[in-house]
Amino acid sequence: MVQVRGLYANIDKEVRDLLYKDFHTGLNCTFSNHVSYGAITHSGRRICDSFVADSKTLLKSEIISDVKAGIDSKTSASMKIEHAPGMKTVFDFFYPDRESGKGMWSGVIVTPSPGAHAHAKTVYLFSSSLVYFVPIFEVQMELQYQTEFVGISSSIGLIANPVVGFSCMFGEDDLSVGTNVSINTATLKLTECKFGLRTFCPRYITSLNLNAKDVTLTASIYHLINCSTYTALGYEFALSPSTHMSNVTVGVQRKLDPFTMVKACVDNFGKVRAAIQRECKWGPKSLLTVSGAVNMMSILKSAKVGLSVAF
Structure with a gap:
C-alpha cells in the first residue's frame, strides 16, 4: 500500500518520474562507490560542445553529510541532523x-x-x-517533521532579507492535502503559493495542483496496470487561463524482462520521447540507458539521442 508522502514536493512523484525521468540527451557517465557508511559519486555530462562534471560525497553517521563540487567552481553541501524520530534539521550551503x-x-x-x-x-x-x-556563500536552514499522517517543512535563508518557506502535507493513504508557500521578506511578496490534493486507490494515484501565483492548474493520473511487469500509464494536464495555454502529456512504461525497462511519452505539441534502460551485471545499481527525443513538427532539426552509463 502506498503511504502518504511526507513532503509536498512529492505529491505527484510517480507521474513525474514516468513522464520526465531518464529521458537524457547527450552523453552522461556516472561512477559510484557505495560502502556501509556512505558513497562517493563522480559524474560527467556532455551536451553539444559543453561539458559539466562534478563529484559528490555522502557520509552517513549521526549527522548525514552530503558535499558536491563541480568543475564550474560551484560547491554545495548539506547536513541532516535527526533530533527525534521524524524530526530533522537540514542545513544547506551554496558557494558562490x-x-x-x-x-x-x-x-x-x-x-x-x-x-x-x-x-x-x-x-x-x-x-x-x-x-x-x-x-x-549562502546558508539555508530547514526544519522537517514527518509522521504517518502529516509532513511539515519550513525553511529560511540565513542571510539579510531571506525567503521564508512553509509547506505541509496531511492525510491518510487514500486522501491527503497540502500547501506550499514562500515569502520574500524584502518585498513582502509571495514567491510561491501552491495548493495540492492527492488521492490513492488500488492501481490509481491522482493529484491536483493549483499554482495561485502563476494561475496554473495541473492534474495528473498514474495508472498501474500490471504490478509484475511495472506496466503503467501516466497522464498530465496543465491549464493556464492567464495565457490561454494548455499542455497534455501521456506516457507509458513496461518491463520487458526483470532487467530491461522501456518507456515513452508524447505531448500535444508533437514532442515524442523514448528510453530503454538495462540493468547490467557490472555491479550493483549498474544501468545503461539509451534515449531519444524528436518533435514531429520538425523531425530533421529536432532529433536528439542520449546515452547514459551508471556503474
Missing part, C-alpha cells in the same frame, strides 16, 4: 551565493606610519597593506 553569483569579497587592510606634521595636522604615509578575501 546563488543570488549574486559572487564567491569572494575582497578588501585591503592598510598599515599607516606617521609622517611629517604640517599645520598641526598629521600626515600618514602608508607603508604596508594586506589584501584579504572573505568568502560569500
Whole structure:
C-alpha cells in the first residue's frame, strides 16, 4: 500500500518520474562507490560542445553529510541532523551565493606610519597593506517533521532579507492535502503559493495542483496496470487561463524482462520521447540507458539521442 508522502514536493512523484525521468540527451557517465557508511559519486555530462562534471560525497553517521563540487567552481553541501524520530534539521550551503553569483569579497587592510606634521595636522604615509578575501556563500536552514499522517517543512535563508518557506502535507493513504508557500521578506511578496490534493486507490494515484501565483492548474493520473511487469500509464494536464495555454502529456512504461525497462511519452505539441534502460551485471545499481527525443513538427532539426552509463 502506498503511504502518504511526507513532503509536498512529492505529491505527484510517480507521474513525474514516468513522464520526465531518464529521458537524457547527450552523453552522461556516472561512477559510484557505495560502502556501509556512505558513497562517493563522480559524474560527467556532455551536451553539444559543453561539458559539466562534478563529484559528490555522502557520509552517513549521526549527522548525514552530503558535499558536491563541480568543475564550474560551484560547491554545495548539506547536513541532516535527526533530533527525534521524524524530526530533522537540514542545513544547506551554496558557494558562490546563488543570488549574486559572487564567491569572494575582497578588501585591503592598510598599515599607516606617521609622517611629517604640517599645520598641526598629521600626515600618514602608508607603508604596508594586506589584501584579504572573505568568502560569500549562502546558508539555508530547514526544519522537517514527518509522521504517518502529516509532513511539515519550513525553511529560511540565513542571510539579510531571506525567503521564508512553509509547506505541509496531511492525510491518510487514500486522501491527503497540502500547501506550499514562500515569502520574500524584502518585498513582502509571495514567491510561491501552491495548493495540492492527492488521492490513492488500488492501481490509481491522482493529484491536483493549483499554482495561485502563476494561475496554473495541473492534474495528473498514474495508472498501474500490471504490478509484475511495472506496466503503467501516466497522464498530465496543465491549464493556464492567464495565457490561454494548455499542455497534455501521456506516457507509458513496461518491463520487458526483470532487467530491461522501456518507456515513452508524447505531448500535444508533437514532442515524442523514448528510453530503454538495462540493468547490467557490472555491479550493483549498474544501468545503461539509451534515449531519444524528436518533435514531429520538425523531425530533421529536432532529433536528439542520449546515452547514459551508471556503474
